[in-house]
Amino acid sequence: MVRTQEQEFRTLPQDTGMPSGGVIVCIIFGVLLFIGLVAGLIIYRRRQAHHHRARPCQKHSGYNRDEIWLKPYVDLQPYEDPSRGVLEFTKELDPSLVNIENVIGEGEFGEVYRGTLCFPGKERIVVAIKTLKSSYSDSTWWNFLREATIMGQFNHQNIVRLEGVVTKRSPMMIITEYMDNGALDTFLRENMDKFSAVQLVTMLQGIASGMTYLSDRNYVHRDLAARNILVSHCLLCKVSDFGLSRILENDVEGTYETKGGKIPIRWTAPEAIAHRIFTSASDVWSFGIVMWEVLSYGDKPYGDMTNQEVMKSIEDGYRLPPPVDCPSVLYELMKVCWSYDRTRRPRFREIHAQLDHFISSPHLLRTVADFDPRVTLRLPSCSGSDGIPYRSIPEWLESIRMKRYILNFRTAGLNTMESVLELSAEDLKQMGVTLPGHQKRILCSIQGFKE
Known part of the structure; x- marks a missing residue:
């Protein structure tokens, strides 16, 4: 009888004062879960704080990562009515x-x-x-x-x-x-030189955000230009005017081929001009032109060149020179958008991320792109004397994006191209050309005539 009771007693677990292995695993798992939740909450709040600092005018900004899984755009073509x-x-x-x-x-x-x-x-x-x-x-x-x-x-x-x-x-x-400030190109021309580089980049980032949203839905705009971007009272830019837009089919290339019709030559990628084939990559080319428009405050791409001259120049490797005081990192991004091979162009999601990086690191925007006097908006029909490729001062100033100073030169009594060859920085300052970047561009171009 005693043996039986002793056996029953000894089958119970011995009390060592320590929790069992299963309890230890549960405790460790709970601690790790708690740490993970706290870390995730901290990261989320930091991202939200940065999100609102970059764009104080928007409740939300950038593309919604969750929205990219929504169904692609549906065209009207399947509907008989x-x-x-x-x-x-x-x-x-x-x-x-x-x-x-x-x-x-x-x-x-x-x-x-x-x-x-x-x-x-x-x-x-x-x-x-x-x-x-x-x-x-x-x-x-x-x-x-x-x-x-x-x-x-x-x-x-x-x-x-x-x-x-x-x-x-x-x-x-x-x-x-209703968008209070109207079309972006007109708005910029009316507010010349009034915005900081970060403000201009924020405008571009908004456009890139909208285009990321469209491209994620296999949709191509075909007419992306500053005239088709509308601006709100707080400088929020929105893509509009879908008159030329087309759905991208679910094929390997994701292309849409037109059967003719008008296309905006100065904003259109070379493969779209030559073969009437449009992709999101051709929209990226157009975005590069929009960047140029924004940084030049609504200037006309390629100046007075004809559409035929634009097409030939692009095929020959010509690209728009940097706008005045354009940050070098932005001009480099423009040039990548203008890669002749469309597979080398960045995607809108990548462009959006890069612009966001520039906004959060504004020191990257301080270095201004170099101006090469040999790469200007040459007017092929013009022929000056003494090796100067322009017949008049207005044509020359237009070519280097300095047409705003035409009246300054006239008031100073400078009427021929030969009369500008000996101008100095002090002369320009007396004429009212006071911005160092503008002086540098004009003098650099004059030096190019002498070489």
């Missing part, structure tokens, strides 16, 4: 909610107005209203509906937002958010 596609992707508005005010421009389909939109029980908002001309053709009607369905499928802070459409009554309307 395009009106069905419009109903699926847009909101039909009662015309009584829309109040048309004043004309603000002329669009592809008709006049564009500023107006207001007021839903019952909600605050009235300012909107832009694209209208369709009463004398529209079937193709114009189709393209009008198509642009509405394009915008209706996009939801991103750097894409102009569609508020709704009016398609069941005349005039037909596309109603979008």
